[in-house]
Amino acid sequence: MAKAIPSRSEDYSLWYNELVKKAGLAENSPVRGCMVIKPYGFAIWEKMQQTLDRMFKDTGHENAYFPLLIPKSFLSKEADHVEGFAKECAVVTHYRLKNDENGKGVVVDPEAKLEEELIIRPTSETVIWDSYKNWIQSYRDLPILVNQWANVMRWEMRTRLFLRTAEFLWQEGHTAHATKQEAVDETRQMLDVYATFAEEFMAMPVIKGVKTESERFAGAVDTYCIEAMMQDGKALQAGTSHFLGQNFAKAFDVKFATKEGKEELVWGTSWGVSTRLMGALIMAHSDDDGLVLPPKLAPIQVVIVPIYFKDEQLAQIEEVVAPIVAQLKEKGVSVKFDTRDTHKPGWKFAEYELKGVPVRLAIGPKDLEKGTVEIARRDTKEKSFHPIDGAVDHVMHLLKDIQVNIYNKAKELREENSKEANTYDEFKELVEQGFVYAHWDGTAETEDKIKEETKATIRCIPLDQKEEEGTCIFTGKPSKGRVLFAKAY
Amino acid sequence: MAKAIPSRSEDYSLWYNELVKKAGLAENSPVRGCMVIKPYGFAIWEKMQQTLDRMFKDTGHENAYFPLLIPKSFLSKEADHVEGFAKECAVVTHYRLKNDENGKGVVVDPEAKLEEELIIRPTSETVIWDSYKNWIQSYRDLPILVNQWANVMRWEMRTRLFLRTAEFLWQEGHTAHATKQEAVDETRQMLDVYATFAEEFMAMPVIKGVKTESERFAGAVDTYCIEAMMQDGKALQAGTSHFLGQNFAKAFDVKFATKEGKEELVWGTSWGVSTRLMGALIMAHSDDDGLVLPPKLAPIQVVIVPIYFKDEQLAQIEEVVAPIVAQLKEKGVSVKFDTRDTHKPGWKFAEYELKGVPVRLAIGPKDLEKGTVEIARRDTKEKSFHPIDGAVDHVMHLLKDIQVNIYNKAKELREENSKEANTYDEFKELVEQGFVYAHWDGTAETEDKIKEETKATIRCIPLDQKEEEGTCIFTGKPSKGRVLFAKAY
Numbered sequence: 006m007a008k009a010i011p012s013r014s015e016d017y018s019l020w021y022n023e024l025v026k027k028a029g030l031a032e033n034s035p036v037r038g039c040m041v042i043k044p045y046g047f048a049i050w051e052k053m054q055q056t057l058d059r060m061f062k063d064t065g066h067e068n069a070y071f072p073l074l075i076p077k078s079f080l081s082k083e084a085d086h087v088e089g090f091a092k093e094c095a096v097v098t099h100y101r102l103k104n105d106e107n108g109k110g111v112v113v114d115p116e117a118k119l120e121e122e123l124i125i126r127p128t129s130e131t132v133i134w135d136s137y138k139n140w141i142q143s144y145r146d147l148p149i150l151v152n153q154w155a156n157v158m159r160w161e162m163r164t165r166l167f168l169r170t171a172e173f174l175w176q177e178g179h180t181a182h183a184t185k186q187e188a189v190d191e192t193r194q195m196l197d198v199y200a201t202f203a204e205e206f207m208a209m210p211v212i213k214g215v216k217t218e219s220e221r222f223a224g225a226v227d228t229y230c231i232e233a234m235m236q237d238g239k240a241l242q243a244g245t246s247h248f249l250g251q252n253f254a255k256a257f258d259v260k261f262a263t264k265e266g267k268e269e270l271v272w273g274t275s276w277g278v279s280t281r282l283m284g285a286l287i288m289a290h291s292d293d294d295g296l297v298l299p300p301k302l303a304p305i306q307v308v309i310v311p312i313y314f315k316d317e318q319l320a321q322i323e324e325v326v327a328p329i330v331a332q333l334k335e336k337g338v339s340v341k342f343d344t345r346d347t348h349k350p351g352w353k354f355a356e357y358e359l360k361g362v363p364v365r366l367a368i369g370p371k372d373l374e375k376g377t378v379e380i381a382r383r384d385t386k387e388k389s390f391h392p393i394d395g396a397v398d399h400v401m402h403l404l405k406d407i408q409v410n411i412y413n414k415a416k417e418l419r420e421e422n423s424k425e426a427n428t429y430d431e432f433k434e435l436v437e438q439g440f441v442y443a444h445w446d447g448t449a450e451t452e453d454k455i456k457e458e459t460k461a462t463i464r465c466i467p468l469d470q471k472e473e474e475g476t477c478i479f480t481g482k483p484s485k486g487r488v489l490f491a492k493a494y
Numbered sequence: 495m496a497k498a499i500p501s502r503s504e505d506y507s508l509w510y511n512e513l514v515k516k517a518g519l520a521e522n523s524p525v526r527g528c529m530v531i532k533p534y535g536f537a538i539w540e541k542m543q544q545t546l547d548r549m550f551k552d553t554g555h556e557n558a559y560f561p562l563l564i565p566k567s568f569l570s571k572e573a574d575h576v577e578g579f580a581k582e583c584a585v586v587t588h589y590r591l592k593n594d595e596n597g598k599g600v601v602v603d604p605e606a607k608l609e610e611e612l613i614i615r616p617t618s619e620t621v622i623w624d625s626y627k628n629w630i631q632s633y634r635d636l637p638i639l640v641n642q643w644a645n646v647m648r649w650e651m652r653t654r655l656f657l658r659t660a661e662f663l664w665q666e667g668h669t670a671h672a673t674k675q676e677a678v679d680e681t682r683q684m685l686d687v688y689a690t691f692a693e694e695f696m697a698m699p700v701i702k703g704v705k706t707e708s709e710r711f712a713g714a715v716d717t718y719c720i721e722a723m724m725q726d727g728k729a730l731q732a733g734t735s736h737f738l739g740q741n742f743a744k745a746f747d748v749k750f751a752t753k754e755g756k757e758e759l760v761w762g763t764s765w766g767v768s769t770r771l772m773g774a775l776i777m778a779h780s781d782d783d784g785l786v787l788p789p790k791l792a793p794i795q796v797v798i799v800p801i802y803f804k805d806e807q808l809a810q811i812e813e814v815v816a817p818i819v820a821q822l823k824e825k826g827v828s829v830k831f832d833t834r835d836t837h838k839p840g841w842k843f844a845e846y847e848l849k850g851v852p853v854r855l856a857i858g859p860k861d862l863e864k865g866t867v868e869i870a871r872r873d874t875k876e877k878s879f880h881p882i883d884g885a886v887d888h889v890m891h892l893l894k895d896i897q898v899n900i901y902n903k904a905k906e907l908r909e910e911n912s913k914e915a916n917t918y919d920e921f922k923e924l925v926e927q928g929f930v931y932a933h934w935d936g937t938a939e940t941e942d943k944i945k946e947e948t949k950a951t952i953r954c955i956p957l958d959q960k961e962e963e964g965t966c967i968f969t970g971k972p973s974k975g976r977v978l979f980a981k982a983y
């Protein structure tokens with residue numbers, strides 16, 4: 006069988022694009038920059054969503070829903086925010102179409118022009134803080150811990166499935182607090198939630214850090230982030246948590262009466278992850294044969310493929326497989342027994358490999374004779390025969406082991422490709438291969454120049470940054486610690 | 495304490511609006527016709543969503559996600575569809591804002607005009623069938639059983655929270671089949687799913703039927719619906735399931751190769767329910783003191799209010815309450831023990847009544863002495879004292895009983911207010927109070943005239959319509975069975 010997708014070494018970017026399409030995750034839509042998330046891709050996203058939603062609720066958050074459309078004037082209320090988002094937003098100007106002159110198509114009805122244009126939310130701080138103004142009067146109304154699952158739109162010029170699309174799905178948390186400390190704690194807590202999710206569920210190690218001023222969210226005082234390394238050594242920002250200070254409270258005049266009866270501005274945070282995580286998940290683990298999914302997020306965790314030539318054989322196989330399926334389901338494992346006669350076993354093997362199903366069982370007439378089953382793991386491709394009796398235990402062991410193994414593998418890759426650079430020449434060489442920790446003089450000017458010359462950016466100032474005297478690789482000016490540079494998605 | 499909301503008899507419409515706001519379900523947003531769904535309202539919607547999602551998956555459907563924006567030209571591809579939706583859609587014409595001349599606000603950048611305008615989906619048949627064209631080649635690719643949870647937008651002129659909003663949340667199922675029979679079966683199956691959900695979870699009896707031509711979905715061959723009676727005797731369409739025939743396959747050229755190697759057009763269905771169900775749920779059961787929620791959809795099923803004057807008393811109450819909470823949680827009951835000292839018990843009683851919490855426990859020093867707890871049910875307002883030991887069993891019994899009781903109550907109301915009319919005079923009188931079953935000559939003309947004169951519409955031709963010779967109440971022409979008329983939301 007011909008390879009379904011090109012290899013990573015051939016063309017990493019093409020490998021990614023083809024994998025996303027061939028594995029049935031997503032495809033481009035007729036609307037420029039927008040994607041269709043196909044059922045298999047959506048099933049993975051749903052698992053991510055359900056897990057995150059539980060984590061948000063466990064930390065005291067509730068879901069709500071705010072309008073898709075935002076009055077144009079709202080954007081301008083926060084000076085940085087408008088700079089960040091006005092240049093790439095979809096604008097609704099009319100609310101009706103009418104038949105065209107020849108009656109065959111429709112055209113915009115000029116009489117249905119909106120008084121004020123509306124934009125499709127690129128993020129919802131403005132419309133949400135406008136609501137919070139009405140929700141918050143006293144300290145008793147605080148904190149507000151709200152999350153929203155929604156679609157947002159940013160009119161990106163160059164798009165790639167999941168990684169950068171005009172419309173994407175995400176969650177955006179928006180919280181309001183009585184004190185600065187509480188808001189900072191919330192910001193950091195949600196960063197930790199994201200890091201835990203990335204590492205424990207996506208099996209993707211991340212670096213926690215804070216963004217430099219130039220990479221900060223438009224309207225935030227501080228932007229915290231988690232950064233992951235993809236297999237090509239590039240960084241991917243996998244989640245951000247913003248301490249908004251009192252910026253949006255100021256812009257939307259959101260004040261509260263303290264216990265002591267004083268009037269103060271409310272403190273805010275916002276935090277989000279998006280379908281971009283799908284891109285991260287794919288690039289963190291997959292190989293030249295297709296997806297490699299962490300068992301905790303795989304829609305199908307175990308697939309069982311019967312190998313048979315006559316219908317009686319299938320009946321015999323079914324008898325042996327039924328209790329395995331029942332036991333796995335009882336243990337909460339999602340298992341598929343693929344008895345379709347429209348496809349051959351070899352085709353099915355390739356298909357489930359492409360789709361990243363963590364564990365595959367195959368059972369044929371010879372196995373029935375011997376009382377064995379072939380069990381294959383997707384990550385290492387190891388295959389072995391096991392007595393049918395112990396099959397379930399072995400599968401359960403494998404599911405745990407694969408989750409740990411692919412995390413370790415990703416971590417090793419990152420460690421191998423994370424280096425310290427002490428000169429700019431060294432830096433330029435190393436940053437082609439992965440993460441580089443280097444001294445920086447703390448100015449946006451230097452950051453910009455390095456970006457211009459190398460395309461690498463400061464991904465973050467790591468939270469676990471060690472204090473270390475040094476000199477900026479670019480200007481030679483003094484620095485107190487290394488920051489993380491990388492080329493990024 | 496003053497009544498939080500007006501009574502139903504005073505002003506049903508005002509009662510509804512105030513209840514939605516005061517119970518923390520939803521509010522109007524700064525964007526005309528769009529609503530903010532507040533956390534408590536969203537928690538109810540989430541329960542509906544999760545239940546329906548499970549029912550869809552149990553009937554073999556998968557979720558996917560299609561773009562928010564639809565090229566204007568797509569609408570025109572299906573002649574009825576464009577008639578139905580072009581007149582009330584939000585149109586995106588530009589993709590960028592820029593600073594205005596004085597640098598204080600932003601204006602639309604005329605240079606960022608789209609070549610083809612995009613509309614925000616009012617429903618997704620067009621963009622989905624455009625995708626299906628690529629997904630379907632052979633009979634092996636069928637059926638496609640896809641559902642999408644999404645926001646949609648219809649620029650309604652007169653809006654009401656949940657019942658009719660410009661933006662609303664919904665699910666839309668879109669399926670593709672090889673045969674007409676399979677598509678019809680799917681349409682009917684999903685109607686049954688909706689009916690089951692309405693009756694078993696919302697505790698809201700519904701009439702299943704098929705729409706007349708003038709009430710049919712734009713682009714459908716047949717529209718099936720479920721219709722519920724609200725407390726004011728008006729009908730509310732709670733869900734629709736459309737048999738699309740080959741209309742969208744024709745419009746988007748979606749053909750498949752049959753087993754026999756012939757090329758045929760694909761058959762389609764679509765079906766949806768929306769946040770409108772929230773309006774139905776509220777109006778089906780609630781009373782002058784607030785919401786009455788069916789236990790199966792209540793975010794908080796049981797609330798426990800401690801009554802105490804000194805902190806030691808709270809500690810003693812907590813000791814007694816902790817095992818009750820633990821046991822209820824173990825049984826999957828969502829329970830809240832409200833120990834807040836910022837609000838008095840009386841305030842809390844009114845608050846949870848307003849929010850429709852099905853069962854309330856109250857326990858104070860006297861109860862501790864006697865070993866009892868006061869248990870109140872929201873639907874009938876009956877209160878009684880129970881030994882603490884048997885409290886959990888009684889609560890479990892009440893949760894079941896309330897679910898059944900409010901269903902029966904709603905059904906009785908409907909039966910009392912459902913009449914047969916045999917003359918137009920009788921009809922005009924009866925239709926002011928509820929559902930009227932009457933003979934109709936089968937023409938759109940008569941339907942229109944009756945609507946014009948009485949504001950009542952044919953809600954549906956009931957699926958269980960009895961064959962009965964009769965004459966149209968309006969024209970006197972022959973008819974073979976009664977149809978369901980009502981004024982409607």
